[in-house]
Amino acid sequence: MHATPEVEAAEGSRLVVDGAVLLDVREPDEWNAGHAPAAVHVPLGALAATATDGWAGRQVVVICRSGNRSRTATDALRARGIDAVNLAGGMRAWEAAGLPVVTPSGDAGRVA
DSSP states (O other): OOOEHHHHHHHHHHHHTOOOEEOSOHHHHHHOHHHHHHEEEEGGGGGGGGGOOOTTTTTTEEEEESHHHHHHHHHHHHHHHOOOOOOOOOOHHHHHTTTOOTTSSSSOOOOH
16 A cells, blocks of 8 residues: 655645645535635545646645545545645644635635
8 A cells, every 4th residue: 555645734835835736625515614715626526527637747735624535635636647745634734734714705714
């Protein structure tokens, strides 16, 4: 069994600032409660049908609530040749690191 590459929240945030895609694979209700401002939302169940051509040549930092679904998504993306890493601890770790969490309207959000 291989180890899924992971980054901590602060490193994931730095990668996104440097141009990586932040992919949130949580369900819509979780996304609506609060997500990282720069994130792209594709629920895990829709990932297989999602075109990822626009991510070619870019690293993808994958996030969910706790890091389990994003690990699955990271492995699936890596199998498709995409340079993906899992954000360890997910949105819980992102929020705990003091990084921003917003609702779709831009208000302060929470991790559901």
